[in-house]
Amino acid sequence: MLEFNDDASRREKCFTSLGQLPPFIDPKQPPTRKVPFSAILGHPFVHTVELTLPKEAYTTIQASLDSKLQKLRYARVFMSLSSLLETEFFSTYIKKGNILMISEGRSGSDSVFTLRDGILKLELSREIFERTGLTGKPIRSGGRKHAKERYIIELNLRLPSMLHGKKGFKRIEWAFQNVLTQSVAWLFFDLSSETNGIADAPDDLSLKGNHPQILPCSPAITEHPQILVPPLDTLKLQDSSTAAAAATHQAELQNQCTEVSEWLAMVSLGSPRVAAADDVDPYLSRYSVPDADEAQPTDLVSLRWRGLIPSKWIVGLLVHLLRETAAGGSAAASAWFAISANALGREAVEARDGYSLLVLPALTMAAAAPSGPEDEEKVGKDAIAAARRLGRHFVSWEFVGASVLQ
Amino acid sequence: MSTTSQSHPAEPESAKRKAPTEQTSSTPTLTFTTRNPLWTYLKLQLTHQPPVSQSTLTQPLDPLTARTYLSAALNQFLGLSGTAISIDILKIEPSTGTNAKTIWIRVPAPDASAVVAALSSWVGGSSSSGDANGAGNVAWRVCAKGNFLQALVNGSGADMFVP
Numbered sequence: 001m002l003e004f005n006d007d008a009s010r011r012e013k014c015f016t017s018l019g020q021l022p023p024f025i026d027p028k029q030p031p032t033r034k035v036p037f038s039a040i041l042g043h044p045f046v047h048t049v050e051l052t053l054p055k056e057a058y059t060t061i062q063a064s065l066d067s068k069l070q071k072l073r074y075a076r077v078f079m080s081l082s083s084l085l086e087t088e089f090f091s092t093y094i095k096k097g098n099i100l101m102i103s104e105g106r107s108g109s110d111s112v113f114t115l116r117d118g119i120l121k122l123e124l125s126r127e128i129f130e131r132t133g134l135t136g137k138p139i140r141s142g143g144r145k146h147a148k149e150r151y152i153i154e155l156n157l158r159l160p161s162m163l164h165g166k167k168g169f170k171r172i173e174w175a176f177q178n179v180l181t182q183s184v185a186w187l188f189f190d191l192s193s194e195t196n197g198i199a200d201a202p203d204d205l206s207l208k209g210n211h212p213q214i215l216p217c218s219p220a221i222t223e224h225p226q227i228l229v230p231p232l233d234t235l236k237l238q239d240s241s242t243a244a245a246a247a248t249h250q251a252e253l254q255n256q257c258t259e260v261s262e263w264l265a266m267v268s269l270g271s272p273r274v275a276a277a278d279d280v281d282p283y284l285s286r287y288s289v290p291d292a293d294e295a296q297p298t299d300l301v302s303l304r305w306r307g308l309i310p311s312k313w314i315v316g317l318l319v320h321l322l323r324e325t326a327a328g329g330s331a332a333a334s335a336w337f338a339i340s341a342n343a344l345g346r347e348a349v350e351a352r353d354g355y356s357l358l359v360l361p362a363l364t365m366a367a368a369a370p371s372g373p374e375d376e377e378k379v380g381k382d383a384i385a386a387a388r389r390l391g392r393h394f395v396s397w398e399f400v401g402a403s404v405l406q
Numbered sequence: 407m408s409t410t411s412q413s414h415p416a417e418p419e420s421a422k423r424k425a426p427t428e429q430t431s432s433t434p435t436l437t438f439t440t441r442n443p444l445w446t447y448l449k450l451q452l453t454h455q456p457p458v459s460q461s462t463l464t465q466p467l468d469p470l471t472a473r474t475y476l477s478a479a480l481n482q483f484l485g486l487s488g489t490a491i492s493i494d495i496l497k498i499e500p501s502t503g504t505n506a507k508t509i510w511i512r513v514p515a516p517d518a519s520a521v522v523a524a525l526s527s528w529v530g531g532s533s534s535s536g537d538a539n540g541a542g543n544v545a546w547r548v549c550a551k552g553n554f555l556q557a558l559v560n561g562s563g564a565d566m567f568v569p
């Protein structure tokens with residue numbers, strides 16, 4: 001109506017997937033290629049993970065979450081790039097170990113560095129890039145129309161040629177000592193399995209020499225009493241007989257997915273609009289919970305981890321939750337839950353902002369599954385066994401390209 | 407959808423469990439991309455221009471005041487048609503810490519850029535500068551904008567680098 005161009009908004013997207021999880025997931029070897037696992041692994045740097053689930057389910061699994069879930073720690077450290085290459089740190093953490101590091105700064109305007117799987121990525125402006133004398137390639141910066149190009153340099157520090165004294169390595173050292181000299185704040189996470197993010201050893205001088213600030217990452221628990229929960233069972237793919245029915249069903253599903261995603265975000269925002277007791281004037285807000293007529297007021301709990309969180313841990317959390325909330329002895333034990341994560345180090349253009357994943361309860365699905373109409377009535381051991389054989393339904397959303405400034 | 411006749415409950419502990427020979431034909435994954443959702447979400451902060459008294463700064467923002475400031479900004483930039491843009495106030499952050507006077511709103515997606523332009527160019531507040539309250543001027547700052555609220559709720563994480 002108002003004829004304002006909004007370029008950023010047009011580039012914003014949300015990739016939604018609906019489907020069924022595999023019936024059995026090996027905790028030691030979870031799938032990597034399929035959604036939702038691909039979505040989780042596609043976001044290597046995550047700053048917030050939020051888990052939302054009914055309070056009833058949380059109280060049953062609370063103990064196992066506290067005991068079995070890996071405790072997280074991460075460190076904030078001020079380092080220059082050249083101190084990454086100092087012999088001790090370089091061999092402990094980059095050659096032998098596996099760490100995640102990300103530096104401060106906004107992609108698109110500042111120099112931003114990330115280190116993952118031994119690959120150091122440097123995003124630089126053109127002037128700095130040219131001064132470093134290293135090879136790189138141009139990237140989209142998303143800056144103003146006439147902004148200069150920006151470049152990314154990728155250095156695989158695990159290559160056999162990356163050793164002190166080698167010629168190519170000397171060039172990198174030179175660039176870090178003469179051009180990229182400033183000390184920046186980094187977040188650091190040690191991925192080796194025996195540490196919980198930071199090695200305990202007091203004699204580990206390679207990191208400790210840089211005076212890291214070690215931060216524990218424990219969940220902040222928020223209770224959301226009496227929240228209107230829309231019916232979630234409808235978010236399932238159904239086998240439709242005709243193509244036309246399938247198309248309308250899909251269109252409906254698309255709308256529902258958007259609405260449920262909005263609702264989940266409203267819960268994690270702690271908005272009073274989703275509370276059952278909310279009676280706001282329509283002048284101030286006309287938001288309503290999707291399918292408000294059928295929505296049930298339920299107590300919800302959300303757990304929020306904040307810190308540098310590796311994607312492997314999130315997969316672990318998902319697998320753990322799937323097992324704990326699987327079809328057990330009672331219907332109450334099987335519950336829906338939602339995990340959402342927000343990414344750090346978003347690129348300037350079409351950044352991957354994060355994702356959220358909603359897993360539906362196993363048991364109601366078993367009753368609705370077309371496994372044979374004759375045993376629909378008896379929701380007993382058969383239904384539980386059937387529910388275990390079939391995977392649980394999920395919806396995952398991946399968000400791309402929002403402009404978060406703060 | 408076929409199910410196996412003999413029941414073999416899944417045991418998550420045993421990794422050697424045989425895969426069911428009869429395929430439990432799960433429904434295929436449906437994937438689609440949403441590009442133009444109905445709403446755009448904005449995180450806004452109300453800032454005060456000096457001179458401003460301490461009481462005004464600490465006074466919590468209430469929804470009606472916020473709505474009035476939003477309407478005033480839209481009215482100044484777009485006139486009557488601006489005030490017709492529907493605004494839903496989703497949340498007003500409790501006035502503690504750094505997030506003081508921060509609100510979350512949603513507006514119809516086609517109007518979003520107009521709203522952002524209107525809000526960021528507006529300076530309003532008490533016209534009588536010799537006010538006893540010392541209310542000073544106010545302005546809106548756009549902290550985040552996006553078509554999907556879930557991408558915005560937890561911020562960009564830039565504060566984690568600050569010790």
